Amino acid sequence: MTGENAILSLRSMTLTAGRDKSGRPEAQGVDFRAGEVTALLGPTGAGKSRFLSDIESLAAADTPTGRTLLLDGAAPTPDERFALQGRLVAQLTQNMNFVLDMKVMDFLRTHALSREAQDPDAVARQVFEAANELAGEPFGPDVQLTQLSGGQSRALMIADTALLSWSPVLLIDEIENAGVDKRRALELLVKSDKIVVMATHDPVLALSAHRRLVIRHGAVQAVLARTDEEQAVLARLRQMEEEISGYRTKLRAGEALA
Amino acid sequence: MKLVTVAGPPSCGKTSVIARTCGHLAQAGLACAVIKFDCLQSRDGELYKAAGVPVSVVFSGGLCPDHFFATNLEEAFAWAESTGADCCVIETAGLCNRCSPHLRGVLGVCVIDNLMGIDAPEKIGPMLRMADLVVVTKGDLVSQAEREVYRYRIRQMNKRAVIRNVNGLTGQGCLDLAAILKEAPAVEGVTEMKLRFSMPAAVCSYCLSETRIGSRYQKGNVKKAHFGARHDG
Numbered sequence: 001m002t003g004e005n006a007i008l009s010l011r012s013m014t015l016t017a018g019r020d021k022s023g024r025p026e027a028q029g030v031d032f033r034a035g036e037v038t039a040l041l042g043p044t045g046a047g048k049s050r051f052l053s054d055i056e057s058l059a060a061a062d063t064p065t066g067r068t069l070l071l072d073g074a075a076p077t078p079d080e081r082f083a084l085q086g087r088l089v090a091q092l093t094q095n096m097n098f099v100l101d102m103k104v105m106d107f108l109r110t111h112a113l114s115r116e117a118q119d120p121d122a123v124a125r126q127v128f129e130a131a132n133e134l135a136g137e138p139f140g141p142d143v144q145l146t147q148l149s150g151g152q153s154r155a156l157m158i159a160d161t162a163l164l165s166w167s168p169v170l171l172i173d174e175i176e177n178a179g180v181d182k183r184r185a186l187e188l189l190v191k192s193d194k195i196v197v198m199a200t201h202d203p204v205l206a207l208s209a210h211r212r213l214v215i216r217h218g219a220v221q222a223v224l225a226r227t228d229e230e231q232a233v234l235a236r237l238r239q240m241e242e243e244i245s246g247y248r249t250k251l252r253a254g255e256a257l258a
Numbered sequence: 259m260k261l262v263t264v265a266g267p268p269s270c271g272k273t274s275v276i277a278r279t280c281g282h283l284a285q286a287g288l289a290c291a292v293i294k295f296d297c298l299q300s301r302d303g304e305l306y307k308a309a310g311v312p313v314s315v316v317f318s319g320g321l322c323p324d325h326f327f328a329t330n331l332e333e334a335f336a337w338a339e340s341t342g343a344d345c346c347v348i349e350t351a352g353l354c355n356r357c358s359p360h361l362r363g364v365l366g367v368c369v370i371d372n373l374m375g376i377d378a379p380e381k382i383g384p385m386l387r388m389a390d391l392v393v394v395t396k397g398d399l400v401s402q403a404e405r406e407v408y409r410y411r412i413r414q415m416n417k418r419a420v421i422r423n424v425n426g427l428t429g430q431g432c433l434d435l436a437a438i439l440k441e442a443p444a445v446e447g448v449t450e451m452k453l454r455f456s457m458p459a460a461v462c463s464y465c466l467s468e469t470r471i472g473s474r475y476q477k478g479n480v481k482k483a484h485f486g487a488r489h490d491g
Binding site for chain 1: 375400404407411413428
């Protein structure tokens with residue numbers, strides 16, 4: 001097992017052009033650099049999740065899109081590809097619920113052990129506490145994973161990804177649907193030295209990213225950088241969001257709005 | 259001819275994974291033939307045929323599936339040879355989890371899925387412990403943390419096996435699998451080969467179709483269990 005958990009460094013990553021849903025060649029591949037947050041946009045079913053999954057599985061022209069993933073400019077050999085499985089990428093998918101029959105703390109401790117953490121109990125506790133801060137409703141250490149609510153499961157996954165699953169690439173699929181505070185979740189997740197790719201329908205998240213990839217019919221259609229005008233729009237949207245969130249808090253607490 | 263044994267619990271995705279992997283092998287110029295040992299019924303034959311892989315499906319019916327497998331192995335191998343295949347893949351329906359169909363000197367593969375519960379790697383027993391390659395399916399249905407914890411549990415059961423995550427539906431990972439199968443050792447025949455794990459012994463009155471319960475009906479190799487001390491209450 002030695003080596004399976006060695007820390008991995010990565011400066012750049014490239015997903016080469018593949019095919020769209022009709023089998024036509026994709027116009028462009030995409031380069032990613034460490035420290036950069038990329039948002040993936042496009043209607044539901046456009047191929048955002050497939051794009052993320054090509055990265056996650058270290059695609060070698062063996063996925064339906066025919067894309068290939070290059071790490072620091074080179075395609076990993078089959079042996080490297082195997083060694084990297086589960087190490088290169090930490091990901092948060094749209095799967096909201098756990099299926100394993102384990103208690104929360106046992107699960108976290110086992111996960112810490114599998115990642116060869118120096119102090120598994122301490123890391124597990126840290127994840128547990130961070131998850132409870134993110135979740136609207138707190139939960140105990142002995143609850144079965146399968147009994148957590150959608151929001152609690154997602155909070156636990158986010159905290160686990162941020163604090164336990166150290167990987168140079170982070171893939172996030174529609175975190176706005178998690179039922180947790182998305183800004184706090186992102187703060188916890190986005191570390192400056194990671195490559196972050198985030199599929200989203202949320203305008204604030206999309207504009208917060210360094211650039212946006214537009215996906216249509218299974219292929220990358222455009223790569224857009226945020227303009228100065230959009231920067232101003234983002235500030236306005238954030239303000240609106242704070243206002244809405246203020247109303248939400250009041251309504252939840254049973255207050256009347258004036 | 260190369261020989262590979264593939265075992266795993268029902269509905270874990272064995273057939274999808276093998277059919278796709280055989281497709282990749284065929285593209286690489288290596289023709290496969292599959293023998294499926296099953297217990298009661300199976301539609302897997304159609305799946306293989308649809309994938310263009312010669313297949314023979316046989317059922318143990320009222321017999322111990324493990325014994326059925328062992329007693330038919332030579333004939334199965336001969337059938338695969340007769341198709342002109344370069345690689346014979348033997349898929350068993352997981353048998354009864356007491357056994358392992360894996361043979362010494364032959365690539366042994368165990369397929370399990372991420373939804374089976376955290377104690378599954380332990381329960382699956384020798385077909386996992388004795389495998390050279392463990393293929394884990396349905397990873398797209400669980401979180402990354404769960405995949406890692408599950409993999410850890412598999413590793414605890416089998417320290418030396420290669421573990422691979424494969425998606426039987428999209429075929430993701432099957433190319434990798436084909437590359438491993440391509441390295442499977444070729445064998446002349448299966449006669450004189452040895453199983454990695456012994457079969458269960460039986461030959462009692464129930465083997466001979468006895469259905470009545472009671473000590474007086476039990477003959478032959480009968481083992482009586484110990485159920486602990488009398489309950490005080």
